[in-house]
Amino acid sequence: MSKNDKVGLVHFGLQQPSVMFLAKQLERAGYDVINLEPADVLAQEVDDIKLVVNIHSNQNDDEVGQLLDYLAENDADIIINDTLISNELVGWNKNRWIRHLLHKIDSKNNILPESRTSDTVDEKQLNLNALGIKKIWILAASIGGPESLVRFLKSFDGSEPLLFVIVQHMDSEFVHMMENQLNKNGQIPVQVPQIGEMIKPGHAILMPVDESLVIESDGTIGVKDFNPNRLTTPCIDDACMDMIDQLKQLNMAVFSGMASDGVKGAINIHENGGIVITQSEESCVVSAIAEEVRQKNYSQFDGDPEAMAKYIKQNL
Structure with missing residues (x-):
């Protein structure tokens, strides 16, 4: 795992099912997961943490725009996740979504979870x-x-x-x-x-x-x-x-x-x-x-x- 051993999950409103599932898999992979609301992100330094910004329906577009502008100005390391889509994923597609996000968080994440060694x-x-x-x-x-x-x-x-x-x-x-x-x-x-x-x-x-x-x-x-x-x-x-x-x-x-x-x-x-x-x-x-x-x-x-x-x- 790289130095980015903390991952912040940014939630607009209620935490979505797919994001809660993602949090569990991140913890199993050894990451420290921090759940954040937009106001939490605006109030603290974010240059030392990878952020997954979860965009879904029913959020305020202005609020999303304000947050993304702030993160861009501060060169924050972010990943955008569309929960409207990820909430509906099942089977192999859900596996692929998880692995894709983990790989974005750290390119060394080639598998989830890590296969145990013979030792x-x-x-x-x-x-x-x-x-x-x-x-x-x-x-x-x-x-x-x-x-x-x-x-x-x-x-x-x-x-x-x-x-x-x-x-x-x-x-x-x-x-x-x-x-x-x-x-x-x-x-x-x-x-x-x-x-x-x-x-x-x-x-x-x-x-x-x-x-x-x-x-x-x-x-x-x-x-x-x-x-x-x-x-x-x-x-x-x-x-x-x-x-x-x-x-x-x-x-x-x-x-x-x-x-x-x-x-x-x-x-x-x-x-x-x-x-x-x-x-x-x-x-x-x-x-x-x-x-x-x-x-x-x-x-x-x-x-x-x-x-x-x-x-x-x-x-x-």
Whole structure:
């Protein structure tokens, strides 16, 4: 973090929901957050603090103009945030907004929150049992995956102490379309990870294309930059390695898909003590990923999506 370790949030009227959310994320990133009204800013020196001026509807234009003129005259370091827009942001767009603002505050802020290093993982191990979660399963899929995943998720009733992380090959413009399609299962809610939310049992997280997932030691969700050299979006192998770094044990279900992305991830999960299962060839649209995992003898169960779900429930 740079010398600007204090951030002032300037509020016109009531503090807006998105700005309160921003304050929480700034504090988690290690900043000292100061909430200010325009009169507070006009009455003190502001050359040693980064200011986020939150412009929203119902404010007095003259009051805003007076404040901005004052800040410009004093060469204040400011960022303008339109809360009319930020209040409406959800999912990946909200994550992007947070990361964009943090990067403006300090260009060294490439991720939020910071990913824990291997030296601190054991000291801050995520306690899944305290969150009501017994096991986490990565669901890896590519071509033909969405149909298989819907069948699979539909076989649960939502009360199981499981968290699913879906890594489905797709382009960024299809993320929310994929989220809607997978939610047709009607049993397990599927959502793009939202910074600051807690992981929950009986839910599924859809891995975004332009971010990688971070699960903090307290169970809160964060995101970080992805590997720019990856060959697929999102990358199953990278997702597996990221999750293994954060968790003692991780399991993996390999669904319909082409190419070999996911094979290395399956090997790493197996060698880390996790369970790997595969979708049967006859029930896949394309069975390339699952077939390679089977040939390497890393699959501990093979079946159609419904049978895969049954196997997981029986081995809770």
